[in-house]
Amino acid sequence: MADKETAALRDALCGTKFVYIAASFAALGGLLFGYDTGVISGALIFIKREFGLTTVAEEIVVSGVLLGATLGAIVGGKAADLFGRRRVLLVTAAIFGIGALASAMAPSPTVLIVSRVVLGLAIGLASTNVPVYLSEVAPPQARGWVVSLFQLAVTVGIVVAYLTDYAFAGVEGWRWMLGLAVAPALIFGTGMFFLPETPRWLIRGGHHEVAHRVLVRIRDLGDVNVEIEEIKASLAQQTEGGHWTDLLRRQVRPALVVGLGLAVFQQITGINTVIYYAPKILQTAGFNSASGAILATVGVGVVNVGMTIIAMFLVDRAGRRPLLLVGIAGMIITLGVLGLSFRISNPSGQLAWIAVICLMGYVASFAISLGPIFWLLIAEIYPLKIRGLAEGTAATFNWASNLIVSLTFLTLVEKLGASSTFLLYAFASVASWLFAYYFVPETRGRTLEQIEAFWRARHRARNADSGIS
Numbered sequence: 001m002a003d004k005e006t007a008a009l010r011d012a013l014c015g016t017k018f019v020y021i022a023a024s025f026a027a028l029g030g031l032l033f034g035y036d037t038g039v040i041s042g043a044l045i046f047i048k049r050e051f052g053l054t055t056v057a058e059e060i061v062v063s064g065v066l067l068g069a070t071l072g073a074i075v076g077g078k079a080a081d082l083f084g085r086r087r088v089l090l091v092t093a094a095i096f097g098i099g100a101l102a103s104a105m106a107p108s109p110t111v112l113i114v115s116r117v118v119l120g121l122a123i124g125l126a127s128t129n130v131p132v133y134l135s136e137v138a139p140p141q142a143r144g145w146v147v148s149l150f151q152l153a154v155t156v157g158i159v160v161a162y163l164t165d166y167a168f169a170g171v172e173g174w175r176w177m178l179g180l181a182v183a184p185a186l187i188f189g190t191g192m193f194f195l196p197e198t199p200r201w202l203i204r205g206g207h208h209e210v211a212h213r214v215l216v217r218i219r220d221l222g223d224v225n226v227e228i229e230e231i232k233a234s235l236a237q238q239t240e241g242g243h244w245t246d247l248l249r250r251q252v253r254p255a256l257v258v259g260l261g262l263a264v265f266q267q268i269t270g271i272n273t274v275i276y277y278a279p280k281i282l283q284t285a286g287f288n289s290a291s292g293a294i295l296a297t298v299g300v301g302v303v304n305v306g307m308t309i310i311a312m313f314l315v316d317r318a319g320r321r322p323l324l325l326v327g328i329a330g331m332i333i334t335l336g337v338l339g340l341s342f343r344i345s346n347p348s349g350q351l352a353w354i355a356v357i358c359l360m361g362y363v364a365s366f367a368i369s370l371g372p373i374f375w376l377l378i379a380e381i382y383p384l385k386i387r388g389l390a391e392g393t394a395a396t397f398n399w400a401s402n403l404i405v406s407l408t409f410l411t412l413v414e415k416l417g418a419s420s421t422f423l424l425y426a427f428a429s430v431a432s433w434l435f436a437y438y439f440v441p442e443t444r445g446r447t448l449e450q451i452e453a454f455w456r457a458r459h460r461a462r463n464a465d466s467g468i469s
Contacts, residue, residue, distance in 0.1 A: 019142065022133075025194075026150075028188035030150040031156055032096050034156065036100070037161075042164075043177045066120060066403035067120060069121070069127065071117075071124060072122065072127075073124040081385075093185055099118035103115035103178045133198055136198035140446065140448075148311060151308055155304040156305055158301050196218075197214070199214045215227060235385065252382070252455070263394045269328075269432055271366050274363060296356050303363050311367060311369075316445075319442050323368050330362075330365025332430055334358045335362055337354075338359070339425075
């Protein structure tokens with residue numbers, strides 16, 4: 001009976017249906033990513049009371065998950081290239097469940113921090129592999145929104161975390177806040193069990209017949225041989241061998257710079273200070289109660305979800321670059337206004353609502369630009385042989401930058417004040433806009449193999465201009 005049910009489910013996963021179902025299940029890794037990073041913002045208020053944490057200890061509790069994510073991103077890309085995207089995501093689901101249970105039952109700050117590091121390991125693995133999995137199963141014309149579903153799931157996870165925080169704030173139930181992540185972890189693992197490996201990874205490993213069967217299932221077209229031959233031809237032109245040193249090769253270097261630059265700018269523009277510390281920011285601005293600050297934070301999270309949905313609708317129509325440039329411009333304006341409002345106002349109800357509006361505008365701008373487009377681009381722009389490795393390297397830089405920003409935010413606010421801190425993030429946003437304008441290419445409507453060909457052609461043109469044969 002179990003075999004028949006499994007076969008029936010697999011038969012249902014075909015064509016466009018497969019893309020929808022695969023995207024939904026795989027994106028649960030993003031929901032867990034968002035939940036486990038966002039839930040600490042409300043739980044931290046009560047964890048601090050129970051364990052008597054200092055400011056430094058608070059930063060370590062928050063940042064433990066980021067240390068784990070950095071480690072997970074380092075190993076996740078290489079592991080996916082070696083063992084396959086699907087297998088790594090199955091392991092990721094198990095780690096999510098273990099980390100959630102351990103953090104919910106933590107008897108001391110030390111155990112809590114270790115548990116958060118374990119959760120971070122799963123987040124790093126998910127952030128490295130879910131976008132790549134989605135990009136390799138999606139058709140070119142829908143790849144933008146399919147991969148962006150990962151970022152949408154992250155934002156939904158954050159809102160669910162905020163709502164959970166609010167629901168348990170009255171009883172100071174921080175253990176429930178942390179432990180409820182077990183449920184989506186189980187669904188994520190179950191879903192990935194039934195999904196196939198990506199055809200591109202299978203062809204890379206020489207499993208051509210299996211790749212053909214998978215492509216027949218996931219494409220509406222009857223003949224998938226053209227796509228298979230395109231993947232094979234692209235692999236034949238790649239000189240990379242799947243090693244770390246390949247990332248420094250001249251033909252790969254421009255794409256690496258784009259990925260690493262966006263990875264760093266996504267974080268040093270301050271987004272996760274809002275995700276992790278939004279209730280504390282709003283309390284500083286004039287909200288008196290923890291529940292009120294958490295509830296206002298839910299509104300910020302809802303805006304994040306809504307604007308991410310809009311970005312998903314536009315990314316395959318307007319393109320990556322226009323959204324990136326318009327969104328970062330909005331981040332510059334809202335961070336500037338937020339910083340100046342803290343400078344000219346004392347904590348009050350008026351400042352509190354200015355802070356809410358600015359945070360909503362900032363998050364909305366981020367949600368149509370650096371939020372989804374960073375993860376989309378790093379899943380698109382690298383050659384197949386090193387895609388997991390290169391994406392993992394970009395994710396590692398992203399999480400390391402996240403760790404540094406999160407470890408320093410409260411200290412910066414104490415030393416410089418909220419105004420100067422947010423103005424500092426505004427200046428970083430200016431730098432990110434300039435970087436996007438001069439370095440980030442448009443990838444809309446191209447197959448992954450066409451994007452690889454673009455980088456190769458650009459490399460050959462530069463060699464010709466410099467007289468290198």
